[in-house]
Amino acid sequence: MxxxxxxxxxxxxxxxxxxxxxxxxxxxxxxxxxxxxxxxxxxxxxxxxxxxxxxxxxxxxxxxxxxxxxxxxxxxxxxxxxxxxxxxxxxxxxxxxxxxxxxxxxxxxxxxxxPVADLEEALSRTGIRAGDRVAVVGLGFMGLGLVQLAKRHAPGLLVGVDPDPARRERALRLGADLVFAPDELPEEYRTQTTRAGDARLAVVLEATGTTGGLRTAGSLVRPFGTLCVVGYHHTGDAMMDMDLWYKAVTVVNGFCPxxxxxxxxxxxxxxxxxxxxxxxxxxxxxxxxxxxxxxxxxxxxxxxxxxxxxxxxx
CATH class of the missing domain: 3.90.180.10 (Medium-chain alcohol dehydrogenases, catalytic domain)
Known part of the structure; x- marks a missing residue:
């Protein structure tokens, strides 16, 4: 051979x-x-x-x-x-x-x-339900795969986040409802703005593999929501925002051994x-x-x- x-x-x-x-x-x-x-x-x-x-x-x-x-x-x-x-x-x-x-x-x-087994296994542990507001941060190969897999669960809103306009366009074609660059995210997606409701996301899937992407993903999760770290964090400390602790966020390790x-x-x-x-x-x-x-x-x-x-x- x-x-x-x-x-x-x-x-x-x-x-x-x-x-x-x-x-x-x-x-x-x-x-x-x-x-x-x-x-x-x-x-x-x-x-x-x-x-x-x-x-x-x-x-x-x-x-x-x-x-x-x-x-x-x-x-x-x-x-x-x-x-x-x-x-x-x-x-x-x-x-x-x-x-x-x-x-x-x-x-x-x-x-x-x-590859798709890795994504599906990670998603299966998030508790995603129909009607949930969901975000995918990082729209490379893994993120675009997650957009497809999350879409079948009938989320109430599916948001894609990536600095690359070509990647954002692909996410829209694959089922995302809205897409944003990280610095263009609506303020209400990051902070509670009204007593009537919270616009932050119930499930956030991080697929960047970078500490900056992880920080963006953490900022989008609503209190008692779920952050799933699917990105491949093979270098650095992958520091998490301690605000996740104060929001009582469930953090799911997307890696499965x-x-x-x-x-x-x-x-x-x-x-x-x-x-x-x-x-x-x-x-x-x-x-x-x-x-x-x-x-x-x-x-x-x-x-x-x-x-x-x-x-x-x-």
Missing amino acids: KISQLVGPRTSEVVAAEDPVPGPAQVLVEVLASGVCTSDIGPWLGHDPAAEPLRLGHEIVGRVVDSGRDAGRWKPGDLVTGLGGEGFATLAAMDAHAVLPVPAGIEPAHALGE DRTRLMAAMRDAIGLIAERRFSYEPLITHRFGLDGVDDAFRTMTEAGPDFVKGVLVL
């Missing part, structure tokens, strides 16, 4: 390697698509050339070509997606208990199970994809080949107005 591996900062190479042999509870898949995730930017930017090469790619869609003795429910030719690793390759071994079938009629690049919960969320999310109630089509804006891993990460870091998410298509 061929596999892309990091050999230094911002430097990948495609090498030949032995085909993986699936373990007893694994399936071997021919990789058809593999999403490029922001969580891998750090390793791509700073991989030590003296260290062993690093193999990335965990958002896999593939065609089963072989299976271990305890994975017989999967047959050659089955299209699957799920939780995996070393997916920037032509072949990948995956846990047979951590893959699900790709819905009929959905192309592989639009069937990435892992439990594979069982993620697979349950993935099952639900793939069902939404099958029903065309969630779509990757407006989110996958850039495609690359196996030799384009560095281009994919470079495009992500530059994040021009036409970029949402990149996928390797093999």
Whole structure:
């Protein structure tokens, strides 16, 4: 097989390697698509050339070509997606208990199970209800996915917040009712202005991964509301405004370390994809080949107005 591996900062190479042999509870898949995730930017930017090469790619869609003795429910030719690793390759071994079938009629690049499972699992713990006033702060890939997922719960108001006008326009097309730049938010969304009611939001979904975005998100939550931190806060202290304490806000950690919960969320999310109630089509804006891993990460870091998410298509 061929596999892309990091050999230094911002430097990948495609090498030949032995085909993986699936373990007893694994399936071997021919990789058809593999999403490029922001969580891998750090390793791509700073991989030590003296260290062993690093193999990335965990958002896999593939065609089963072989299976271990305890994975017989999967047959050659089955299209699957799920939780995996070393997916920037032509072949990948995956846990047979951590893959699900790709819905009929959905192309592989639009069937990435892992990212939408992360979003759906996080959203499931917010207690969102029909009629709730909801905001999504940060309208990149994760935020736009959350707009789609939140919309199906019939919020009374769905607000998108992002400084980029192109991202705000996309959010409107995907179901947001109103969009604002952070410095243009109505004052009543941040403070209680009347005794008759509070215009702040019941559920706020933070998807920026920045302390500034987290601060904006916290300011929008009403007393006894919920702030869900979905953004990938991999650097800095991610300080929270102590006003959340005085407002008795419930803070939900959007990260889920439990594979069982993620697979349950993935099952639900793939069902939404099958029903065309969630779509990757407006989110996958850039495609690359196996030799384009560095281009994919470079495009992500530059994040021009036409970029949402990149996928390797093999």
